[in-house]
Amino acid sequence: MIEVEGITFAYTPGKPIFEDFTWTAGRNEAWVILGPSGCGKSTLLSLLAGLVRPQRGVIRVDGQLLTRPRPQTGLIIQDYGLLPWATVRENVRLGLRIRNFYGADGIHAPRDYQPTLEVEPWLERLGLLSVAEHFPGQISGGQRQRTAIARTLVLNPDILLMDEPFASLDAPTRDSLQRLVLDLWVERGLTLIIVTHVIEEAALLGQKILLLGHPPNQTAHVIENPDFLHPEYRDSPAYRDLCRELRSRLEAL
């Protein structure tokens, strides 16, 4: 359960991105955030991840005030943030090494955390085994993106914040990763918040869709999409209608 209560946030004084903005995401919901470029999507994820603090208002996760990154929240940022001096495998291991470094203290790692450095299954699942020893400077854009995804997934998060996680992936890979994320969502009861630009993707991944507009964002426009998991949804008129609606609302902004 994520509660955003009346937050105001601005990078430069006087031009707030969010102004008295309130929004709630329930536990185990799958959200998609959609909006024009520069509207504040990445900013919202940073706020939810606890990386930046709102100037006013509060954010609560599971009832607790968010003041610093929670160990169980996974975030994939837009430009990946891979360590240039570490290989793909080391990058994927990074989160685990940080947890091992602190031990299961409940602040930096969940209380029930079992130390491990096992990442091979994830490398395999994301097709990274062949470049596991490469440095970020030596792999393709899609490989970087998958490294960033793997790095977050190994940590077994209960909230997953993803900033355009599939933007650089080819269609089949993208499909399979979308399926992977949805599977995890179902299996593990994740709360999923995905930023995307692709309307079709929004319709396929979002149980609920949060629409942001040009800053300052003052109200949360939410569109429900209850059937999104239905096996034939992709070919249904409901899907096409939703896509059309999203497109027209975006164009209207």
Added chain:
Amino acid sequence: MIEVEGITFAYTPGKPIFEDFTWTAGRNEAWVILGPSGCGKSTLLSLLAGLVRPQRGVIRVDGQLLTRPRPQTGLIIQDYGLLPWATVRENVRLGLRIRNFYGADGIHAPRDYQPTLEVEPWLERLGLLSVAEHFPGQISGGQRQRTAIARTLVLNPDILLMDEPFASLDAPTRDSLQRLVLDLWVERGLTLIIVTHVIEEAALLGQKILLLGHPPNQTAHVIENPDFLHPEYRDSPAYRDLCRELRSRLEAL
């Protein structure tokens, strides 16, 4: 006219990305390159831009051997390569300043180049005026991508190489930029080579589609798409068929 003749290229010895690869793109054609992540699309663009040299074989542009970047070729790389110490406006001006620096010597700038630093129209056209004084570290992903596009377009290239240029843009912006690029293509007789992952985009932008597979790439698989500019193409069965074909060919790789 771009001629790729029997090139072999490998980053690490023994694992070539291209092997005896031959392919030709005619003047004023619009190409899309499609292929799985890590197949060598970005590499091919670097080769065409003259930034890396093949170990074997040659690349000719307009009959001339390509040994160094041509001033009339515009390239937008996957992670933008914006100068972190320059504002958006300065970044967009960069190419012009380089040309002014050398003067119209035919090597670094076209012979008929007229010195200028005028970039405002492009900033406006790409919606960057409001962030023109920001540094790359202070703008959103989509704004960065648009800065990279603007930086290349101000140079008025005759060959435009774009590596997933619209990946981080919201749907309406993406549509309008796609239209912009196609307009330029028609008006100025550009040769257009666009890498994309989105099958629908490939079908809408590609007069011809080059399909790359897992390395080593030995033959160029080309799919023709002659009707792509037709106004109602997006709703035609031909479009849907092409998308389906592309999807299945990608999945078969």
Added chain:
Amino acid sequence: TLATPAEKITIRVALLPILDGLPIVVAQQEGLFKKYNVQVELIPVGSAPERDQLIAAGQADAMINELTSVMFLNKETPQVQAVRFARTATTDQALFRILAAKGAGIQGVSDLKGIAVGVSQATVIEYLTQRLLEQQGFQAGEIQMVSVPKIPDRMALLASGELKAAMLPEPFSTLAEQQGAIPILDDTVAPEYSFSLISFRKAVIDQHPQVVKGFLAAVEEATQRINADPQKYSTLMVDQKMVPAPLAESFRVPTYPLKGVPTADQFADALAWAQSKGYLKVDLVYSDCVNPNLLP
């Protein structure tokens, strides 16, 4: 005799802020150099290495140094020649003194046996330490020395007791004594070993002997003036920063030696010492290093 130099040259003297230079400064200030028709420029230097660098680079023509230094400079070809004493120890006026640290338990000379004395290696200080201790009946193995070339370092080490004993030149030995160190032995017991010299580059002597003569005549007169009324020059001595500040009030202007150069015996002894130490592997000729012919 008034010298009349053939050509006009300016003698550049590299001058350390030490007492030995007072006659030269007086000669300059009181117009004696002009009187003897020589032009002199005083170039201040901070320490002996800088002085020697200026000489080596030909940027200075004359200096105040020691016999060992002259010998080392002339080891291959004669470069400099000593032309006059600058200062000498006498039976009642010390130039150098061995002091013991407060609380080191050294009361007299005999306690120095086996104690490492802080010296500046390969200089008159080491030579003198050796000769003085030998003269007091020390055997070879009983004389120990440790190299601390800079005077402030030596003083600090002595004050802290890190060094149990050190050889210091005047007026620094007086200063150390003021700060609690105990004087043990000084060169009044054997003044023949202890002197400093005015030296010229040999090239200058060869080309302009008359100028050098004029220079020395002026120094001679200055020396006489100082010796006649030392206290008249005490303010000059302090102004010229030749004595440590804490001694500015109390220190007396010393008596300066009249014209003279080291004897062949003095030279031979210093040479023998340098050779015995391995500092010099060649033989040197007295007349190459000391030139007595320019004195007034």
Added chain:
Amino acid sequence: MSRRNLLLAGLALLLFWQGIAMIIRQPILPPPSRVGVVLWEEITRGALGVHFLASLWRVVASTLLAILTAAPAGLVLGQSKRLNALFSPLIYLLYPIPKVVFVPVVLLFLGIGDLSKITVIFLILFFQILVLVRDQAMGLRPELVLSVRSLGAGRLALFRFVYLPASLPAVLTALRQSIGTAVAVLYVAELFATQKGLGYYIYLNGSALFNYPAMYAGVVAMSLLGLGLYFLVDGLEKRWCRWQIVS
């Protein structure tokens, strides 16, 4: 660097100094209060101001000279693997030599004036800056270079538009280091053929006159000289490296 912090740092230093002085109780480390009195006297009645100005000029001249030669050289070496491979053995052979031993040679060629002092400081700074700027330029992200080359930049334009601005922070770091080193080196360079300069002043008072309070007044003046120049560099950084501060 706020005024408050500067004051705090100054106070802390004075306290520390006082503490040490009280522990060792020796003339070689007088307490700050005595030094303060002497400092004031030497400024108002003595010639400390003249010494300060002489040193300032030498430090500024040699630092500028060193930056203006070593930074471009470092950029060129950092840019070209070939040149670097060729020159780095030379650098590595020359850097560790104490430049002080070359003083006589410098004197031979340049005489005893200010030029030779500036040259000595310059020689010491040159290699330090060179190595720093070179290493920084070598660490540049290759995609930046590629993207700018694709805009038509050759070696020269890359130098001007990428390597130069990318190395500005390193150059400023080099400048900071150089100021520290240059001021400290005064102590060596101002020992010959001059009666002006803080190096000379400190040496004279410390090593010849044993006037320790005056010597420490000189040390304080040196420290202030460095501090003033640091303020200047921080000002330059605020101007030139706005992107690093903002983002």
Added chain:
Amino acid sequence: MSRRNLLLAGLALLLFWQGIAMIIRQPILPPPSRVGVVLWEEITRGALGVHFLASLWRVVASTLLAILTAAPAGLVLGQSKRLNALFSPLIYLLYPIPKVVFVPVVLLFLGIGDLSKITVIFLILFFQILVLVRDQAMGLRPELVLSVRSLGAGRLALFRFVYLPASLPAVLTALRQSIGTAVAVLYVAELFATQKGLGYYIYLNGSALFNYPAMYAGVVAMSLLGLGLYFLVDGLEKRWCRWQIVS
């Protein structure tokens, strides 16, 4: 650094040296051939080897000490704007003070053994490394820090997993600079209460005995000492900064 280039550099230096020596024709700059002969004699028959080892130990000890203290301190300051604001005035006040004037004070506390010599070199290196590493750590891309914080890293883990490896190249640069400086500083640090070390050797032969060929033999030995250490650092770089070399 290939052997060929090293040879080339050595040869070029020798030629240059010979040229200068032939121009000035003065004992203060003997030609390389003479120095070579003396060098060989001093190594085989004299004690140059002992001096070399004594200096090597001092340089290595003080450099290690300086790196191990200054690099972490620099990292911490580079990481925390607050701490940096607090401490930089202190650094800027202390850096420009010539550490040589503290020799007597150091001697008081640490005696005349190796420790005081190592401390003097250490004091000189400390600030140089501190400023470099701090500036480098400050320049880190903020998105890297954010992304790693989102993986659960607090201050300590950020330090360990981001700032430390990100600063390794800077630390290596600092190491290179330090070697150069440390070797050069031997000339000052080995002047008191020792009869071993290249600094002592050069001073004795150059400033007391005027045995210039032997002095230059010492200078050459110093240069070689530095060179050897540089090889070590380049080796470390190949190991630790593989990513900078590969990509």
